[in-house]
Amino acid sequence: MSAVVLYGFCSAMLVGMGLFGLITHPQLLRKILAFNLVGSGVFLLFGVVARRGAAAGFGGDPVPQALVITGLVVAFAATALAVALLLRLFHETGRATLETDG
Amino acid sequence: MAFDTVLAVSVLGVAAWTIVARDMFAAVVGFIAFGLLVALVWLRLAAPDVALTEAALGSGLTGGLLFGVSTRLGRAGTTMAGETSGALRLAAVLVCALIAAGLVALLPLLPEPAPTLATLAAANITTTGLQNPVTAVLMAYRAIDTLLEVVVLLLVLLGMWSLAPDHLWSGLPRRSGLSDPDGLLTFVAQLLVPVGILVGIHIFWIGSVTPGGEFQGATILAAMWILASVAGLVDAPATNRRWLRLLLVAGPAVFLAIGLAGFAIAGSFLAYPASYAKLLILTIEIPVTLSIAAMLALLVAGPPERESQR
Numbered sequence: 001m002s003a004v005v006l007y008g009f010c011s012a013m014l015v016g017m018g019l020f021g022l023i024t025h026p027q028l029l030r031k032i033l034a035f036n037l038v039g040s041g042v043f044l045l046f047g048v049v050a051r052r053g054a055a056a057g058f059g060g061d062p063v064p065q066a067l068v069i070t071g072l073v074v075a076f077a078a079t080a081l082a083v084a085l086l087l088r089l090f091h092e093t094g095r096a097t098l099e100t101d102g
Numbered sequence: 103m104a105f106d107t108v109l110a111v112s113v114l115g116v117a118a119w120t121i122v123a124r125d126m127f128a129a130v131v132g133f134i135a136f137g138l139l140v141a142l143v144w145l146r147l148a149a150p151d152v153a154l155t156e157a158a159l160g161s162g163l164t165g166g167l168l169f170g171v172s173t174r175l176g177r178a179g180t181t182m183a184g185e186t187s188g189a190l191r192l193a194a195v196l197v198c199a200l201i202a203a204g205l206v207a208l209l210p211l212l213p214e215p216a217p218t219l220a221t222l223a224a225a226n227i228t229t230t231g232l233q234n235p236v237t238a239v240l241m242a243y244r245a246i247d248t249l250l251e252v253v254v255l256l257l258v259l260l261g262m263w264s265l266a267p268d269h270l271w272s273g274l275p276r277r278s279g280l281s282d283p284d285g286l287l288t289f290v291a292q293l294l295v296p297v298g299i300l301v302g303i304h305i306f307w308i309g310s311v312t313p314g315g316e317f318q319g320a321t322i323l324a325a326m327w328i329l330a331s332v333a334g335l336v337d338a339p340a341t342n343r344r345w346l347r348l349l350l351v352a353g354p355a356v357f358l359a360i361g362l363a364g365f366a367i368a369g370s371f372l373a374y375p376a377s378y379a380k381l382l383i384l385t386i387e388i389p390v391t392l393s394i395a396a397m398l399a400l401l402v403a404g405p406p407e408r409e410s411q412r
Binding site: 002003004005006007008009010011012013014015016017018019020021023024025027029030032033034036037040043044045047048049050051052053054055056057058059060061062063065066067068069070072073074075076077078079080081083084085086087088090096 | 103106107110113114117118120121126129130133136140143144146147148149151152155156159160163164167168171172174175190191194195197198199201202203205206209212216217218219220221223224225235236238239240243244247248251254255258259261262265315317394397398401402404405
């Protein structure tokens with residue numbers, strides 16, 4: 001039971017750290033990385049909820065676990081699209097940051 | 103418990119590294135390590151299916167993608183111009199700490215005993231012909247989520263392709279290969295790719311009984327294609343090739359067709375008659391796995407950047 005609390009704490013910290021990186025990093029690629037940390041935190045929170053729902057001989061509730069698998073695939077696709085947008089921006093402007101006054 | 107504590111501290115430490123590292127390349131390396139550690143956390147949370155997906159997709163493919171882009175950005179990727187000021191950073195720390203603390207405070211408020219659908223999933227699993235409950239959720243109970251997800255992947259790929267300039271539409275993605283026929287990478291790729299393809303098919307096939315399934319298998323297949331392409335053994339196809347487009351839509355099309363047939367044979371959308379549920383699920387899974395593998399590989403390859411030879 002306490003391992004579940006530990007990983008719950010861990011996922012909350014990941015969300016906090018990721019948000020910090022998302023807000024403060026000027027680099028767009030670093031923002032994408034940070035956003036993936038937020039995503040991992042949210043998925044792990046789902047994992048904690050799934051683990052708490054262990055029943056019927058399963059180690060966890062399979063429904064949130066399946067949702068996380070779906071989420072991971074969509075998160076990868078979103079990351080790939082964000083990277084493509086970033087590369088296009090770099091190609092057009094030579095910048096990989098969001099400076100507005102440049 | 104000691105293992106869990108060490109693991110949680112390592113996860114948080116590596117996560118902090120990906121945020122604070124000055125060098126982008128170092129941050130990306132940190133992110134790959136982070137993904138592998140999180141895969142271990144998933145194992146500790148009794149979710150081996152998710153652990154496989156996280157290791158292959160969250161760490162492997164995402165890491166490869168970010169590696170590629172960080173080398174292409176080069177110096178531009180390391181400049182810290184436009185860095186936020188001290189006061190703003192402090193405010194950001196406060197806001198993020200507050201959000202993390204709020205999430206921690208919510209944990210004890212989770213209902214007790216925990217609500218679960220595991221009993222329902224177990225009670226009905228025989229009607230699907232599957233034994234892995236996660237695959238049963240993905241392919242039977244919540245098949246509509248999976249269908250929509252495959253469509254989302256297709257839409258993202260279209261979105262990425264449309265980032266190409268007009269004259270390159272229907273061109274080829276950037277060549278990532280080094281193509282040195284005598285190089286070590288070529289040798290490794292020749293050795294590893296056939297084995298990897300078998301592993302991918304195996305992971306897909308066992309998914310009905312044990313952890314594994316179409317997403318994990320497709321990710322490994324996509325990774326093998328990427329390895330072969332980095333080694334210069336294969337070149338990415340032009341986006342207007344008919345066989346490629348057929349491959350991409352085969353999965354969603356078969357899924358949708360069987361879903362619609364559910365109205366006639368079982369009374370509702372995406373319903374399977376119990377007597378041949380497993381056969382129908384496999385009929386969906388095989389093209390879906392191939393389509394997902396192609397989509398993931400093309401998402402890593404990126405939008406067209408070269409003229410097609412023809």
